[in-house]
Amino acid sequence: MTVPGTDVRHHTLVVLVENKAGVLARVASLFARRGFNIFSLAVAPTEDERFSRITIVVDVASAPLEQITKQLYKLVNVVKISELDPRDSVERELMLVTVRADVTARSQVIELVNLFEGRVVDVGHDELTVSIDGEPDRLDDVEALLRPFGIVELQRTGRVALPKLEHDAPSLRPVRRSA
Amino acid sequence: MKIDGGRALIKALEMEGVETIFGLPGGAILPVYDPIIDSPIRHILVRHEQGAGHMAEGFAHVTGKPGVCMVTSGPAATNVVTPLCDAYMDSVPMVCITGQVPFSAIGTDAFQECDTIGITRSVTKHNELITEAQDIPLRVRQAFHLATTGRPGPVLLDVPKDIVDPKNPRSQLEWYWPTDDEVIASLPGYRPTTKGHPKMIRQAAELIVRAERPIIYAGGGILKARAAEALRELAELCDIHVVTTLMARGAFPDDHPLALGMPGMHGNYTAVTSMQRSDLLIALGTRFDDRVTGKVDAFAPEAKVIHVDIDPAELGKVRQPDVPIVGDCRLVIEELVAAVRDLLEGGATFPDRSEWKQRISGWQERYPLTYEQSEPGDPLKPQFVLERLRDNTPDDTIVVSGVGQHQMWTSQYWRFNHPYTWVNSGGLGTMGFAVPAAIGAKVGRPDRMVWAVDGDGCFQMTAQELVTAASERIPIKVAILNNAYLGMVRQWQEMFYDERYSEVYLSPDLPDYKLWAEAMGCVGMRVESPDEVDAAIQKANEIDDRPVVIDFRTDSREKVYPMVPAGMSNDDIVVDPAHGEGGR
Ligand SMILES: Cc1ncc(C[n+]2csc(CCOP(=O)(O)OP(=O)(O)O)c2C)c(N)n1
Ligand SMILES: [Mg+2]
Numbered sequence: 001m002t003v004p005g006t007d008v009r010h011h012t013l014v015v016l017v018e019n020k021a022g023v024l025a026r027v028a029s030l031f032a033r034r035g036f037n038i039f040s041l042a043v044a045p046t047e048d049e050r051f052s053r054i055t056i057v058v059d060v061a062s063a064p065l066e067q068i069t070k071q072l073y074k075l076v077n078v079v080k081i082s083e084l085d086p087r088d089s090v091e092r093e094l095m096l097v098t099v100r101a102d103v104t105a106r107s108q109v110i111e112l113v114n115l116f117e118g119r120v121v122d123v124g125h126d127e128l129t130v131s132i133d134g135e136p137d138r139l140d141d142v143e144a145l146l147r148p149f150g151i152v153e154l155q156r157t158g159r160v161a162l163p164k165l166e167h168d169a170p171s172l173r174p175v176r177r178s179a
Numbered sequence: 180m181k182i183d184g185g186r187a188l189i190k191a192l193e194m195e196g197v198e199t200i201f202g203l204p205g206g207a208i209l210p211v212y213d214p215i216i217d218s219p220i221r222h223i224l225v226r227h228e229q230g231a232g233h234m235a236e237g238f239a240h241v242t243g244k245p246g247v248c249m250v251t252s253g254p255a256a257t258n259v260v261t262p263l264c265d266a267y268m269d270s271v272p273m274v275c276i277t278g279q280v281p282f283s284a285i286g287t288d289a290f291q292e293c294d295t296i297g298i299t300r301s302v303t304k305h306n307e308l309i310t311e312a313q314d315i316p317l318r319v320r321q322a323f324h325l326a327t328t329g330r331p332g333p334v335l336l337d338v339p340k341d342i343v344d345p346k347n348p349r350s351q352l353e354w355y356w357p358t359d360d361e362v363i364a365s366l367p368g369y370r371p372t373t374k375g376h377p378k379m380i381r382q383a384a385e386l387i388v389r390a391e392r393p394i395i396y397a398g399g400g401i402l403k404a405r406a407a408e409a410l411r412e413l414a415e416l417c418d419i420h421v422v423t424t425l426m427a428r429g430a431f432p433d434d435h436p437l438a439l440g441m442p443g444m445h446g447n448y449t450a451v452t453s454m455q456r457s458d459l460l461i462a463l464g465t466r467f468d469d470r471v472t473g474k475v476d477a478f479a480p481e482a483k484v485i486h487v488d489i490d491p492a493e494l495g496k497v498r499q500p501d502v503p504i505v506g507d508c509r510l511v512i513e514e515l516v517a518a519v520r521d522l523l524e525g526g527a528t529f530p531d532r533s534e535w536k537q538r539i540s541g542w543q544e545r546y547p548l549t550y551e552q553s554e555p556g557d558p559l560k561p562q563f564v565l566e567r568l569r570d571n572t573p574d575d576t577i578v579v580s581g582v583g584q585h586q587m588w589t590s591q592y593w594r595f596n597h598p599y600t601w602v603n604s605g606g607l608g609t610m611g612f613a614v615p616a617a618i619g620a621k622v623g624r625p626d627r628m629v630w631a632v633d634g635d636g637c638f639q640m641t642a643q644e645l646v647t648a649a650s651e652r653i654p655i656k657v658a659i660l661n662n663a664y665l666g667m668v669r670q671w672q673e674m675f676y677d678e679r680y681s682e683v684y685l686s687p688d689l690p691d692y693k694l695w696a697e698a699m700g701c702v703g704m705r706v707e708s709p710d711e712v713d714a715a716i717q718k719a720n721e722i723d724d725r726p727v728v729i730d731f732r733t734d735s736r737e738k739v740y741p742m743v744p745a746g747m748s749n750d751d752i753v754v755d756p757a758h759g760e761g762g763r
Binding site: 022025029050066067079 | 296297300301304305308325366367368369370372490491492495496
């Protein structure tokens with residue numbers, strides 16, 4: 001587990017792409033073809049319907065970040081890339097998890113979920129499905145704390161991020177197209 | 180004006196200035212072939228779609244214009260994958276049109292359906308499935324724009340049958356021709372940088388003026404940017420020697436006193452060693468390919484690097500440059516020339532480089548290219564055949580090669596004094612490239628003599644295109660350096676696998692190349708002794724109404740030297756045994 005902002009192996013790239021069929025496949029196959037590792041990936045349309053935003057957490061141990069962004073820029077449908085420093089950005093991830101929770105454990109699980117500002121979204125005979133969002137590291141913590149109860153199924157979205165609205169330092173560093 | 184998609188596609192190609200399409204029809208592309216009958220565009224019917232792709236490449240190499248090929252769906256699309264990858268690796272501008280099953284059938288495993296877009300994604304600069312007939316003109320314009328600007332490369336358009344079939348209502352469109360501005364606006368993510376950064380140019384000029392042992396490392400980008408003249412101006416102004424990589428042969432005249440020829444795995448000793456010892460590498464339109472650098476950590480260890488390339492991703496990919504410059508080679512070199520002139524006018528002077536020049540000429544004297552002449556009765560020496568071919572053909576002859584020993588010898592022994600006279604498959608190393616690429620080159624430059632120098636192994640991969648050449652009256656000439664082996668592989672097995680020859684023997688006379696050539700409508704000849712060589716070449720030169728094939732029986736024991744063994748440092752260059760041990 002890592003402290004936010006100190007994880008140098010992972011970098012978050014926010015890639016603005018044309019909102020067209022096949023663009024995600026182009027990005028994904030570029031990573032595969034060049035041997036770059038994706039740690040997590042989330043895609044969604046943006047406020048402008050012509051574009052989508054892909055938030056990619058890349059494993060920079062697999063290649064220098066600069067080479068990754070330069071190769072991404074070569075994709076005709078990639079419009080803009082910004083690199084988000086975890087220290088200067090708001091990162092969120094959503095987790096759905098089904099936990100074993102029979103009568104004896106149920107209240108403990110609910111207490112824990114409340115503590116992390118999660119919600120119970122489904123109740124079964126001796127299982128609960130809960131939804132929790134937050135900083136990725138916090139979700140790691142929840143996951144670790146729920147594990148002893150017995151995790152039946154777990155699904156995380158991969159992180160999305162936006163720059164922090166700070167007054168001084170510009171937090172979103174645009175990655176220039178060329179050196 | 181209402182028009183159907185098939186007609187719109189051909190009309191769009193005409194509007195783009197296309198004069199020749201290399202292709203072969205089939206079910207899915209049929210509706211696009213019908214309007215070809217009424218079009219001024221010449222269609223050259225190939226015998227295998229790989230041939231169409233390499234012809235388009237050969238055409239593009241010698242003309243600088245994009246080569247165009249058109250094939251049907253499924254197996255035809257997979258047949259062009261090799262030339263697409265070849266064009267991608269060597270940055271060759273090319274537009275490939277593939278048929279596709281009707282839009283509604285995509286994804287159903289329909290007859291001759293394949294995922295052309297998925298398959299070709301990583302071997303094209305860009306590809307696009309056209310979904311609506313109305314998009315055809317814009318997609319064609321985008322394809323030509325992308326193929327020819329920035330770092331050139333192949334672009335593929337996949338065309339579902341329903342949008343080009345006049346019997347289908349989905350094929351109807353209102354004809355329009357997008358403006359340049361509309362094309363650019365339609366590609367918001369595509370803005371290649373062409374002008375070099377002024378600050379970087381100044382820094383580069385300062386390094387150049389101070390360098391004591393500079394070398395210009397010129398790559399294929401010089402030719403793509405049509406920068407040969409600018410390169411010459413820079414070299415002469417600064418009095419700097421130039422190495423030309425395999426892809427740049429012809430970009431700087433071999434008969435120029437500053438020319439050092441080809442560096443790399445089979446480069447000449449002086450080209451390799453001068454880079455190793457230099458204190459400044461001026462890398463222009465080149466990508467530090469492993470065949471040039473040898474072991475990267477040991478490559479030109481004392482050199483500062485100025486790296487100019489149109490593709491930002493090449494800067495720092497292999498070697499971190501001291502001065503990176505993104506831009507078009509011609510524009511940047513012109514700016515460099517101006518910046519150096521400014522410095523000189525401001526009183527700067529070059530350091531005394533006479534010792535460096537002496538070292539260079541010392542290497543040239545001690546390690547020239549060399550081979551032993553054949554003994555009477557022995558097979559021909561391939562190098563001898565190439566020298567005779569070189570000396571018996573016009574200076575501006577276009578030479579096209581396959582891949583293997585014959586390719587390296589051609590690059591070494593030819594004297595390239597003009598740009599766009601050398602066509603080969605460098606990055607992908609595609610056996611079978613020569614015959615179809617030579618045909619494409621001859622179509623592009625009918626005024627020039629075109630010789631393919633091919634290996635016996637390579638020739639057997641695409642020789643059927645000589646039928647295309649014969650029936651279309653494209654009089655190329657093919658010299659097969661027939662050593663009865665997959666010679667380059669044999670050489671590696673001899674040198675690195677204890678002479679254990681595994682699956683490399685081909686036979687000198689199976690097939691009978693002369694008979695095969697004749698069967699394909701060519702003139703066929705066989706040459707076995709040195710005194711027949713000139714006469715055969717001269718006879719071939721005189722034939723102008725059909726292709727000619729000469730089967731030169733060459734010595735299978737001959738090896739390509741010098742050689743930097745794969746993964747080794749360029750300092751470990753192995754010279755011809757006649758020179759004794761290689762020295763530093
Ligand atoms: C399509 C393809 N298959 C295999 C190879 C590996 N290869 C490189 S050179 C070579 C031998 C070529 O033989 P030939 O055409 O006779 O030329 P030579 O080396 O004998 O001059 C082979 C098999 C290749 N480059 N391309
Ligand atoms: Mg051979």
